[in-house]
Amino acid sequence: MSGQPLLTIADVLQRVSPSEWTDGARELIERAYAVAERAHAGQVRKSGEPYIQHPLAVAFLLADLGMDPDTIAAGLLHDVVEDSDIDLKRLAQEFGPGVANLVDGVTKLEQIDRFSQKSEGLRDARESESLRKMFIAMAEDIRVVIIKLADRLHNMRTLDPLPEERRKAFARETLEIFAPLTNRLGVWQWKWELEDLSLRYLDPTTYAEIASLILERRPEREASIQRHIETLKRKLVEEGIEAEITGRPKHIYSIYRKMQRKGVPFSQVYDVRGIRVITQTVPDCYRILGVVHGLWKPIPGEFDDYIATPKDNMYQSLHTAVVGDDGKTLEVQIRTWEMHRIAEYGIAAHWRYKEGGKRDEVFEAKIAWLRSLMEWRQEVTDAGEFVDAMKTDVFQDRVYAFTPKGKIIDLPVGATPIDFAYYVHTEIGHRCRGAKVNDRWVGLDYQLRTGDRVEIITSKRAAPSRDWLNPALGYVRTSRARTKIRQWFRRRDREQNIAQGREIVERELKRLGMEHLSHETVARLFNYEKLDDFHAAVGFGDINSQQIAGKIAETRSRAEEKLLPTPPPPMQAIEGIQIQGTGGLLTRLARCCHPLPGDEIIGYITRGRGVTVHRRDCPNILRLRNTERLIEVSWGTRLQTVPVTIRITAYDRTRLLHEISGIISAENINMAAVNVGRRKNIVTLYITVEINDIAQLSRVLTKIERLPNVFEARRHMG
Numbered sequence: 019m020s021g022q023p024l025l026t027i028a029d030v031l032q033r034v035s036p037s038e039w040t041d042g043a044r045e046l047i048e049r050a051y052a053v054a055e056r057a058h059a060g061q062v063r064k065s066g067e068p069y070i071q072h073p074l075a076v077a078f079l080l081a082d083l084g085m086d087p088d089t090i091a092a093g094l095l096h097d098v099v100e101d102s103d104i105d106l107k108r109l110a111q112e113f114g115p116g117v118a119n120l121v122d123g124v125t126k127l128e129q130i131d132r133f134s135q136k137s138e139g140l141r142d143a144r145e146s147e148s149l150r151k152m153f154i155a156m157a158e159d160i161r162v163v164i165i166k167l168a169d170r171l172h173n174m175r176t177l178d179p180l181p182e183e184r185r186k187a188f189a190r191e192t193l194e195i196f197a198p199l200t201n202r203l204g205v206w207q208w209k210w211e212l213e214d215l216s217l218r219y220l221d222p223t224t225y226a227e228i229a230s231l232i233l234e235r236r237p238e239r240e241a242s243i244q245r246h247i248e249t250l251k252r253k254l255v256e257e258g259i260e261a262e263i264t265g266r267p268k269h270i271y272s273i274y275r276k277m278q279r280k281g282v283p284f285s286q287v288y289d290v291r292g293i294r295v296i297t298q299t300v301p302d303c304y305r306i307l308g309v310v311h312g313l314w315k316p317i318p319g320e321f322d323d324y325i326a327t328p329k330d331n332m333y334q335s336l337h338t339a340v341v342g343d344d345g346k347t348l349e350v351q352i353r354t355w356e357m358h359r360i361a362e363y364g365i366a367a368h369w370r371y372k373e374g375g376k377r378d379e380v381f382e383a384k385i386a387w388l389r390s391l392m393e394w395r396q397e398v399t400d401a402g403e404f405v406d407a408m409k410t411d412v413f414q415d416r417v418y419a420f421t422p423k424g425k426i427i428d429l430p431v432g433a434t435p436i437d438f439a440y441y442v443h444t445e446i447g448h449r450c451r452g453a454k455v456n457d458r459w460v461g462l463d464y465q466l467r468t469g470d471r472v473e474i475i476t477s478k479r480a481a482p483s484r485d486w487l488n489p490a491l492g493y494v495r496t497s498r499a500r501t502k503i504r505q506w507f508r509r510r511d512r513e514q515n516i517a518q519g520r521e522i523v524e525r526e527l528k529r530l531g532m533e534h535l536s537h538e539t540v541a542r543l544f545n546y547e548k549l550d551d552f553h554a555a556v557g558f559g560d561i562n563s564q565q566i567a568g569k570i571a572e573t574r575s576r577a578e579e580k581l582l583p584t585p586p587p588p589m590q591a592i593e594g595i596q597i598q599g600t601g602g603l604l605t606r607l608a609r610c611c612h613p614l615p616g617d618e619i620i621g622y623i624t625r626g627r628g629v630t631v632h633r634r635d636c637p638n639i640l641r642l643r644n645t646e647r648l649i650e651v652s653w654g655t656r657l658q659t660v661p662v663t664i665r666i667t668a669y670d671r672t673r674l675l676h677e678i679s680g681i682i683s684a685e686n687i688n689m690a691a692v693n694v695g696r697r698k699n700i701v702t703l704y705i706t707v708e709i710n711d712i713a714q715l716s717r718v719l720t721k722i723e724r725l726p727n728v729f730e731a732r733r734h735m736g
Contacts, residue, residue, distance in 0.1 A: 025078055027208060057101065058073070187217075225274075422473050485505055530732075
């Protein structure tokens, strides 16, 4: 911060987001500053400034970004463990485990800095990637990464006192590791500055030339942009659309990259002007797009809809390029204010605008969404393929595997050889029939680890299996792979898919002991009017057996409510079963039909033994003539387990029971009883397990049925 006034703690406090002024926030930050000031007393930076200016600058950046008080306090304290006799135990005592854990995370990340300082720079992409892996593996809290990025940004702003070799090594590492991480977090304010500063030290001549040319062309450019803004404003007023229109700044590094990529001079890159339109709603964005294309001729192939298909860092906007009034290219970005907030602050927008410390479900969904899209979204153009998200932390969910030629493949944790194959190429995924990891054969459900070298074995006759789409079997982790597999099945003959879908539904209902449900009933649960369309969707892979089981369980309560002629009185929770209008009654599950959570149930009032709970389709209930002793019951809301007997038929072999019990144990299911019957070389196992719901039962049966020599696993109705 050479040549600028020294920062004070008052400057930091002034930038704290108003939403963060909870009780004790100011006091926490002031105490953190006091400890940091004492710890760094007498220390100076290479520039000659007091060292405390660095943690103050980091805290200022975090406050300006809208981070929470714990993060700002950790920013002030992030160097005290390394540079003083204060340890983490003391920080935890004075500031709580939250702040101490953040400081600990940042302290561990300092290893990256020490590595770069000892090296002559990153020699190749793999070395850069290994550092990036270390960064990711150490980050247990996303805020640790944000603090580290603020630390790096201030260090980049104050590199001048270092020797040229150190400056270049620092800048190269920033460009290869920290700027991409900032991009992944979507914090554009920092991303552009990190990139520009890196270029300044890596190629000072080019940096100075571009900066000079920008300065020279600024008046001409700004006048042109203003003319186009006025034209668009007038048209939007006529259409009754409210919007704010501004010029979009060009950054030195982005101009440099475009010149490099296209091999063109500055004039051809910089003549591309840009404006940004911010409005209230998504429909208004598309209306404005229509207005823009009505005013100026759109350039073919230059339209991107990042609203329907967001970028992997949560970025959303409409991008189009048109030929302006002067015959030159004009780039237009259109977004809502919410999208603009995410574009400016990325993940940090959660802390900047959160309300009352409530759990931000939208933020959590976006985090998961971001993770799931990192590895595949750039190559997918169909918005309908935008699918399920993952549920691990942003920087804990990556593994880095290698092709036989040493190319790094970046995948989410839990990814399998099939995910790897589809990442390399769609056809390699389609033709995958096996895999070797580190020269050893592995199953296609093997979970890859960082450093694995993966060789995909292909065959011209191989084709995707529908089992790959079954989440219970764990063959596929990434959205990209699932999308490609479904596309493959969609291209197959519709009649073949209908037949395959019908077989899958029949097998699942039989396995769950729910043959009484018609296919039409199940189809309606998925909002299909035509049975063939439903069967085709199952055959395509859009609906799997796990979803069928889940939907049956999910809709059970609605189905029960429809059977009641009038709204029932309040239910009483008795041993996990809710009984209409009564209390204090004992309940037990009928042994004749073994009802399971997810089944439609009815209660039968016995003499002296309370209420026996039956399935509604239980033969004993259907044969009843006197229905006065029947009572409405439903499953309680709290987690409960119910004993269910499953029947497994297989060719006898060693370790069969061991492998079955392993599957059951992996699901955290208690195995209450086992009975075995043999006839010649055929073994039938009756295993009583304590199940939470139908979906869990389906998952277990699916995995058991995939074991070698097992040819049927189903629910036993006794």
